[in-house]
Amino acid sequence: AQSVTQLDSQVPVFEEAPVELRCNYSSSVSVYLFWYVQYPNQGLQLLLKYLSGSTLVKGINGFEAEFNKSQTSFHLRKPSVHISDTTEYFCAVSKRGNNDMRFGAGTRLTVKP
């Protein structure tokens, strides 16, 4: 089955600095890739998704991610973070035409003033 690895469990960063949250996936077939954000006591909210086409995907709240097939990566980036970006982020992968999306263990982003 497909799987994802989020390489950092915690990422501390100062406010207004750039950030990258790393995600690598494993699959023998073509995939769809997603980033979700989870605020406390809430479900997950979709930030962005890669289905096909341009490898640079832009999402909500100024986030973007780049699909790199050769490196099997889908890293999430933001050029300037805010205190309000502090929360948990999950990378996910789904095989094309398949319904079972698999999630990484999450990365806790902490933005410090």
Next chain:
Amino acid sequence: GAGVSQSPSNKVTEKGKDVELRCDPISGHTALYWYRQSLGQGLEFLIYFQGNSAPDKSGLPSDRFSAERTGGSVSTLTIQRTQQEDSAVYLCASSPGQGDYGYTFGSGTRLTVV
């Protein structure tokens, strides 16, 4: 409805009791998914439904877990003879179809087994 609704939002139960968790997906969404999120962990896939059918039940942790969906809408996840290791947040999500749209999640049911 406007979003995915889960009930109850919190459930405390005694070890050995049965519990039912409910998920009401977005109207018209044919696919429905259950995940379990344990403290500090990622999301563990449990089961998904396409319509009323569950093509893949392999994520269910044991035969104490079962799920059904009726009328292509509401789903219930039942845990029999609950154990303390069942304590977690159970998340439900729905999507319009074959998993290529991104899911809409409910706020989850926090289950505590004492």
